[in-house]
Amino acid sequence: MAEGIPQLVVDRTSPVPLYFQVAQHLEQLIESGAYPPGTRLDNEIMLADQLGLSRPTMRRAIEYLVDRGLLVRKRGVGTQVVQPKVRRPVELSSLYDDLRAAGKEPRTEILSFEVQQPSEVVAEALGLGGGSEVYAIRRLRYTGDEPLSIMSNFVPTELVRLQADELAETGLYALIRNAGINLKIATQSIGGRAARAAEARLLAESPGAPLLTMTRIAYDDTGRAVEYGSHIYRASLYTFELTLTTT
Template identity: 50%
Template sequence: MSDTPYQPEITIDRSSGLPLYAQIAEALGALILEGELAPGTRIEDEVSMAKRLQVSRPTARQALQSLADRGLVSRRRGAGTVVASPHVRRPMELSSLLSDLTAAGHKVSTELLEYTTHPASEEEAARLEVAPGTEVTHVRRLRSADGEPIALMDNLLPASTAPAREELEQAGLYDLLRARGITPATAKQVIGARNATAKEADALDERRRAALLTAKRTTYDATGRVIEYGDHIYRASRYSFETSLFTG
């Protein structure tokens, strides 16, 4: 891929009632959505764009930020404005994120950020429906799709059934549990939303206080035993849940 930033050929109608920044954003957005600009393509900076298109720098900045707000580009200090990977849509099913992303054709990678085993606190014991002091394992992973961070995932499991840290870097949690004879059967899940903390935004390559989707899930086997508790956050700019509804 060329190191030269892409310079869009945009015709601006100064007599139009549509603001100049919106005209620029619409033209660039159409190129991205139509696949003319591949993910990872670097777009010229606002200074260059403003000079070339003969608009003010705030106008160029607003156009690029408008695209970022729609999730079509990512803007990072030092990296500039880059065309983002396609939005990830995930069905609301009892499956692992790794399996869903792989099945959808995304190139997936996992970074294990934390792996600790310790006696369960009262809150942790309640999550897993075990006695306080029972050995539990806490895992935190950063999952990326097509080179972009998508989710931060915290999972709590009984230490006796938790996969090894090396395994979790290579495979999905549910697949590893199944290999141990532990089959996820049902789950209770709560979907929500909130703003990212500074630390979360940094890990997910987002701006501070960016919108996040949250999912808290307790998973059970066929006997009703809790096999894991997950507390996950997802970039709302890159990720969404899908569900089917039926009349009763």
């Protein structure tokens, strides 16, 4: 159960913080299976000595991995590698990224793209005053040949400059991030209802078929509302996967 020395030499000239170098290396050792679940790490003092670091720095590296659910610490006992399972973090990703990660080859058709005065609901969600304008984007997303989702998104024009042709190629979130906006937190609401006639037509479903609805407000790291989205998905083709942690 005990552990020797990880074959790691920290690079003090690197701009990457030392604690982060150590954390990444440890994470790699765990993910690769070199440190299987249940492995007991040496104590903090010894680890710090082995790497030529101070204890606070070593602690910080371990803390980072504890927060991410890879390690467990117990006072008086020690630090252990946790059972693997699904330890993916909660992600603020877009459907486009999700699909591409799953190898599904997403395709997007832009139904409409315009600049307009926000509706009351949108203005309220984004905290916009009078005179503001938003991009209103309506897209139909396919996975392979099958229509999957109708997405309506609203982004204040003053925050980012958008173009229709870019949206067809990359996800909305990537464009927002590229504009230097730091997406940090989002509130989502997931519900369900039956398909209306127009929606059913677009999605190749029958009227009354079960749909998933999702509305989301995304905020950047200063607390500004950046995007409001109202999406519907074919329940027969899509589920939301998420990981929750206690705080």
